[in-house]
Amino acid sequence: MTNRYAVVMAAGKGTRMKSKLYKVLHPVAGKPMVQHIADQLESCGIDEIVTIVGHGAELVKEQLGSGISYALQEEQLGTGHAVMQAEEALGGKEGTTIVVSGDTPLLTAATMDKLLEHHEKQQAKATILTAHAEDPSGYGRVLRERDDSVLKIVEQKDADEREKQIREINTGTYCFDNRTLFETLKQVGNDNAQGEYYLPDVVGILHDKGEEIHAYQSEDFNETMGVNDRAALSAAEKQMKLRINEHWMREGVTIVDPEQTYIGTDVTIGADTVLEPGTILRGEVSIGADCHIGPHTEVSESRIADGTTIRQSVVHQSSIGARVQIGPFAHLRPETSLGDDVRVGNFVELKKMTMGNKSKASHLSYLGDAEIGSGVNVGCGSITVNYDGKNKFLTTIEDDAFIGCNSNLIAPVTVGAGSYVAAGSTITDDVPGESLAIARERQTIKNGYLKNKDSH
Structure with a gap:
């Protein structure tokens, strides 16, 4: 040759x-x-x-x-x-x-x-x-x-x-x-x-x-086509987008609106996955079969296993298991790893953390620098308090633990397997397995307080 x-x-x-x-x-x-x-x-x-x-x-x-x-x-x-x-x-x-x-x-x-x-x-x-x-x-x-x-x-x-x-x-x-x-x-x-x-x-x-x-x-x-100015650059972008989108549609991917869907050159997508309008896939992204991505979702440098749904969310440098439900309005930051059958709901932010199979954080939580086991429920408004102004620390939540709503876990801290953290608690010490942790001010009621105040 x-x-x-x-x-x-x-x-x-x-x-x-x-x-x-x-x-x-x-x-x-x-x-x-x-x-x-x-x-x-x-x-x-x-x-x-x-x-x-x-x-x-x-x-x-x-x-x-x-x-x-x-x-x-x-x-x-x-x-x-x-x-x-x-x-x-x-x-x-x-x-x-x-x-x-x-x-x-x-x-x-x-x-x-x-x-x-x-x-x-x-x-x-x-x-x-x-x-x-x-x-x-x-x-x-x-x-x-x-x-x-x-x-x-x-x-x-x-x-x-x-x-x-x-x-x-x-x-x-x-x-x-x-x-x-x-x-x-x-x-x-x-x-x-x-x-x-x-x-x-x-x-x-x-x-x-x-x-x-x-x-x-x-x-x-x-x-x-040669590109000499921004107008030609835009025309080339459009042609490349249509070429890539047509390729994936012929490979068995449903793209609801190709004009409103952006797929990078280093993306792979499994058959029977559906991409809704406003979906953006950038960098090295691998999406499995039977997934549902979008609408208005951005995924970059991430791996997504079969059967996962991501709606109106941002996922960056993360690994996501099978049959996971994400969104709407979730944010997965770098070094996030989710197991299978996980649920991450609206206004949940994850960063540098792992979450085991069948765990869930359904809404309004920040979980950063954390290791969360399987079967864990993280209640609404819960936070891993990972940063003291200089250093970041690890929070560990073991299998089948239940974190009540509006809880603060002050890292470094461990919540043992099968334990409960009562709603509204601020946890500063490790919680043993199969225990109930309550860390909040005892409720006090002063009967007639406002009536007596008004009489003065």
Whole structure:
């Protein structure tokens, strides 16, 4: 098999984004654009990826990691000049190189693989990824020979009226014979209005030498979309969202309103799960089968087992068992772990805690830095008082304990298995198992107090 290499163009600052964040690091579906490209290229079996960095080089490297090579373009002198920076890594190697922009997040591994296969099958020196555009205004037009090889690319400003009617456009993604690419780049000049070295000039030079130049047309114009400003970023976000949502619907997930449902690229969802409108799933989220999520629920970096329902709630960095009921209006903060058949009701906040099977906190409670066993009932308004202003302490509630309404458990403290804490208690000492703890002021009644007061 032919060796395959990739050059990812990620050096531009992206002034039209009008942002402190470098263009290729702007997220689409929760992932930076350049990361989308790197992930798709790795799926194509690329032997080596060289990312051209410039503005924000360290941030781009931090995002993509050490498994990718980098070449620095200190001055931005055009696309041809950018690719030249990869010569130290790739020059002289035999194989095929695909050149792709880091601001084309919708480009898929399937399309890039087809482009590579077409290029290698035709034994071309260069192959252009093209697309059919209903409105080709602003794009370079692709003119073909009778045998379907490429005659030339004509930019919009240079096209005559006949050429402007052509709807096959240049997407800016190319395949080259690797040796030929770097040999030809040395012949590219910068005698143009911008004084830059343009990569498409390589195609023109190769054509003039009589070399084989081909084109492969993408099946989806939207996939080739480049992002240069916030409007295009929004359009890419919408396309990615619809693509992801359609995938999961075809996998057996019910999405009640796809337009109002956001699913990140690293999410997995089991069959017969229902997502209601306003559901947001971000980061690495795993949702089992037969779950019901939403409406208006946000889940990030969490695992959810089969048959769980989450309504109008926020779940972050948590692990949730099977057949759990959460919400409405619950907040699960990082390091929360719930067993099976747990109930977490409205206005309950959980943080850095575990709760065993069949336990419940039905409403209006804060449970943080706690270990709660199985079969525990936490009454309305109960709080684990975990913070003394400097340090946080652990509350332990063992199996089958019952915490009455409006109780304060002052950590560090343990409530033993099968014990009861009376409503309104403030518990400062450990409660032995099978005991009743009452820690509140004894009720006092002064008969006629108000009548006697009024007589004075």
